[in-house]
Amino acid sequence: MANASVGIIRDCSLFCGLSETSLDKLVSIARTVRFKKGELIFREGDPCPGIFVVGEGAVRVFKLAPGGKEHVLHFAYAGATFAEVAAIGKFDCPAFADATEDAVCALIPEREFRRIVTADHGFCIEMMTGMAKWVHSLVGLLEDLVLRDATGRVARHLIQSDETGGQGEFSLPMRKKDLASHLNLTSETLSRTLHRLAECGLIETKERKIRIRELAKLQDVADGLAPAEFA
Amino acid sequence: MANASVGIIRDCSLFCGLSETSLDKLVSIARTVRFKKGELIFREGDPCPGIFVVGEGAVRVFKLAPGGKEHVLHFAYAGATFAEVAAIGKFDCPAFADATEDAVCALIPEREFRRIVTADHGFCIEMMTGMAKWVHSLVGLLEDLVLRDATGRVARHLIQSDETGGQGEFSLPMRKKDLASHLNLTSETLSRTLHRLAECGLIETKERKIRIRELAKLQDVADGLAPAEFA
DNA sequence: TTGACGCCTTGAGGTGGATCAAGCCACGAG
DNA sequence: CTCGTGGCTTGATCCACCTCAAGGCGTCAA
Numbered sequence: 001m002a003n004a005s006v007g008i009i010r011d012c013s014l015f016c017g018l019s020e021t022s023l024d025k026l027v028s029i030a031r032t033v034r035f036k037k038g039e040l041i042f043r044e045g046d047p048c049p050g051i052f053v054v055g056e057g058a059v060r061v062f063k064l065a066p067g068g069k070e071h072v073l074h075f076a077y078a079g080a081t082f083a084e085v086a087a088i089g090k091f092d093c094p095a096f097a098d099a100t101e102d103a104v105c106a107l108i109p110e111r112e113f114r115r116i117v118t119a120d121h122g123f124c125i126e127m128m129t130g131m132a133k134w135v136h137s138l139v140g141l142l143e144d145l146v147l148r149d150a151t152g153r154v155a156r157h158l159i160q161s162d163e164t165g166g167q168g169e170f171s172l173p174m175r176k177k178d179l180a181s182h183l184n185l186t187s188e189t190l191s192r193t194l195h196r197l198a199e200c201g202l203i204e205t206k207e208r209k210i211r212i213r214e215l216a217k218l219q220d221v222a223d224g225l226a227p228a229e230f231a
Numbered sequence: 232m233a234n235a236s237v238g239i240i241r242d243c244s245l246f247c248g249l250s251e252t253s254l255d256k257l258v259s260i261a262r263t264v265r266f267k268k269g270e271l272i273f274r275e276g277d278p279c280p281g282i283f284v285v286g287e288g289a290v291r292v293f294k295l296a297p298g299g300k301e302h303v304l305h306f307a308y309a310g311a312t313f314a315e316v317a318a319i320g321k322f323d324c325p326a327f328a329d330a331t332e333d334a335v336c337a338l339i340p341e342r343e344f345r346r347i348v349t350a351d352h353g354f355c356i357e358m359m360t361g362m363a364k365w366v367h368s369l370v371g372l373l374e375d376l377v378l379r380d381a382t383g384r385v386a387r388h389l390i391q392s393d394e395t396g397g398q399g400e401f402s403l404p405m406r407k408k409d410l411a412s413h414l415n416l417t418s419e420t421l422s423r424t425l426h427r428l429a430e431c432g433l434i435e436t437k438e439r440k441i442r443i444r445e446l447a448k449l450q451d452v453a454d455g456l457a458p459a460e461f462a
Numbered sequence: 463t464t465g466a467c468g469c470c471t472t473g474a475g476g477t478g479g480a481t482c483a484a485g486c487c488a489c490g491a492g
Numbered sequence: 493c494t495c496g497t498g499g500c501t502t503g504a505t506c507c508a509c510c511t512c513a514a515g516g517c518g519t520c521a522a
Contacts, residue, residue, distance in 0.1 A: 063370075065378035066455040073370065089363030094370055117359070121352045128348070128355060131362030132320030138369040139294075139304065139325055145376055146415050147296035150479070176500065184377050189479060191501055224297040381509070407470065417510060422471055 005030040005106035008055035012079050014130065015053070018123060022116055029112040035059075035099040046093045048086040050109040054078055057103025060178055063095050072182040075100075075174055085134065087113055088127065100174065145184050148224060153183045154193045155222035158203065162212055169204075169211035176208075197221070236261040236337035239286035243310050245361065246284070249354060253347055260343040266290075266330035277324045279317040281340040285309055288334025291409055294326050303413040306331075306405055316365065318344055319358065331405065376415050379455060384414045385424045386453035389434065393443055400435075400442035407439075428452070 006027050009015050015026065033052075035041055041059065042049065052059070054076045061074040061082050073095055076082045086093055087110045117124050144153050157179070162170050172179060180190040197203045202218045204211045212218055237258050240246050246257065264283075266272055272290065273280065283290070285307045292305040292313055304326055307313045317324055318341045348355050375384050388410070393401050403410060411421040428434045433449045435442045443449055 063374050063378060069378060071374070071377045073373070085363050085366045089360055089367055091363075091367060094367060117356065118352075121349075121355065124352065124355045124359060125348065128359040128362060129320055131359060131366060132316050132322075135316045135362060135365050135369060136320055136322060136325060138366060138373065142304070142369065142373060142376070143294050143302070145373070146302045147294060147300060175498095186480060187500075188481085188502080195501080406468095418470070419472080419511085420509060426471085 004032045004055065004104065005053075008032075008053050008104070008106040009108075011055075012053045012081060014081050014084070014126075017126065018116075018120070022120055022123065026108060026112065026116065030106045030108050033105050033107050035103045035105070037099055037102050039099050041097040041099065042083070042093050044093055044095050048083055048091065048093050048110060050107050051081055051084050051087045051113055052076075052097075053081050053106040053108070055104045055106060057099055057101040057105075058173065059097055059103055059105070060100050060174070061095050061097045062181070070096075070181055071184065072178050075178070075182070077173060084127075085131070088117075088131065100178065148222070150183075150185055150189050151193050151196070152222050152224050153185070154190065155197070155202075155218050157183060158197075158210060158212060159215070159218060159222060162210075165215075169206075169209045172208045172210065235263045235286065235335065236284075239263075239284050239335075239337040240339075242286075243284045243312060245282075245312050245315070248357065249347075249351070253351055253354065257339060257343065257347065261337045261339050264336050264338050266334045266336070268330055268333050270330050272328040272330065273314070273324050275324055275326050279314055279322065279324050279341060281338050282312055282315050282318045282344055283307075283328075284312050284337040284339070286335045286337060288330060288336075289332040289404065290328055290334055290336070291331050291405070292326050292328045293412070301327075301412055302415065303409050306409070306413070308404060315358075316362070319348075319362065331409065379453070381414075381416055381420055382424055382427070383453050383455050384416070385421065386428070386433075386449050388414060389428075389441060389443060390446070390449060390453060393441075396446075400437075400440045403439045403441065 009027055009030060010023065015023065018026070030053075032055075035057070037057075041052070044064065056078055059076040059082060060072050061076065062070045062072045064070050074082065082097060083093065085091075090110075117127060144156060148156065161172065164170055174182075176190055177187045180187040183190065185193075194203070194205055197218070198205050202212070202214045202221065204213060240254065240258055240261060246254065249257070261284075263286075266288070272283070275295065287309055290307040290313060291303050292307065293301045293303045295301050305313060313328060314324065316322075321341075348358060375387060379387065392403065395401060405413075407421055408418045411418040414421065416424075425434070425436055428449070429436050433443070433445045433452065435444060
């Protein structure tokens with residue numbers, strides 16, 4: 001197991017479309033890195049070590065305010081990548097990252113990654129549109145923080161997280177504390193908000209499992225059209 | 232003047248690095264479009280018409296909340312582009328745009344743009360890193376909104392807007408109302424905040440002209456380390 | 463000049479969500 | 493079993509910023 005990266009890279013959404021030769025090159029350069037739960041992966045301002053691909057576990061990317069407050073920008077689970085943006089733009093790490101669960105990742109050094117981008121036009125196009133999607137989702141997040149209130153943010157997040165489309169139940173893969181931070185709330189407010197949504201019958205909650213009962217109404221709440229029944 | 236776009240495109244930061252042949256193709260396809268002050272350019276949800284390059288005037292890109300509240304994502308002045316992200320990602324327009332001053336722009340249809348991206352690997356790389364920079368700046372904005380208070384946001388914006396590096400005076404190119412919206416403040420709060428910064432001697436204000444007097448202290452304020460003298 | 467309109471400023475009061483401080487529950491270790 | 497720890501919930505209080513309302517000031521057209 002000199003290189004567990006092989007599987008990780010082949011299975012990840014970013015690289016799985018690459019040609020065999022590119023993949024081989026990638027794999028031959030990639031290092032496998034492991035982190036314990038809670039371990040810091042990099043700090044804001046560190047030189048960017050390259051692109052990380054998560055194989056197992058969970059990673060969170062976050063900013064730290066002078067006062068110590070943290071804001072979670074991004075959660076990365078199996079198949080996802082992080083630090084791509086810094087690697088592409090040649091910035092230093094723009095944020096902190098740590099493991100919220102024991103994690104194993106493949107690390108692709110920046111230089112090798114850049115080689116592939118310059119060699120493979122198709123891949124480059126994919127990266128470009130990938131970045132555009134990032135921008136899109138960030139704009140969504142901005143919109144969230146600015147145009148919606150706490151309840152709206154929670155509602156929208158629930159809708160987006162539910163891949164079942166309101167049919168079955170799904171579970172929140174992160175601590176409430178971190179989710180709260182991602183939505184720029186305190187865990188207290190998140191807790192109260194979920195409770196309120198449940199009271200109104202829009203959702204059911206059980207531990208970290210959630211089921212959406214009234215998708216349409218929840219959508220209304222997300223759009224700021226608070227239904228009358230809201231206390 | 233069948234095509235004022237020639238100059239616009241040659242002078243803009245995004246396309247000025249292109250080869251002559253690519254430029255020629257681009258110019259031959261581009262349309263010149265004019266907007267009156269206050270005129271709406273596109274709405275959120277419209278199919279993306281292509282990439283706009285601003286030649287003269289000023290454009291603001293903004294989101295609209297159900298309640299009518301608007302949030303300015305981006306100001307575009309001469310040489311800048313907007314709607315690039317939607318064009319690349321093939322989304323519909325993710326926001327509204329209107330002219331805050333009489334404006335003349337070059338419009339490059341999406342299809343033509345895509346042709347260039349697939350034909351010109353170098354350009355594609357540039358676009359990719361351009362998108363990465365967008366992400367970077369959006370993360371900065373997010374950080375601003377989440378980790379800083381009103382005063383910190385204003386301070387940071389002033390520092391970033393001052394190309395003279397604290398030497399001379401510079402002027403805010405947009406209405407205070409729009410700047411306030413960009414920083415997620417009301418114009419009232421912006422007004423008061425500027426006043427307070429001026430009272431403390433960190434800046435001088437005269438109409439829309441601003442001079443930074445104490446860059447270091449202003450930087451501290453931006454970083455949330457409010458100096459004692461702050462009322 | 464006069465009036466109307468936009469933009470900015472100033473003041474007084476309201477509020478959403480943060481903060482602080484307990485208590486509760488589940489789970490793992492001893 | 494008990495204890496300890498980490499995450500979640502709940503309630504009371506507080507404060508930064510918003511909202512609403514009014515007045516000043518510059519600009520443009522008549």
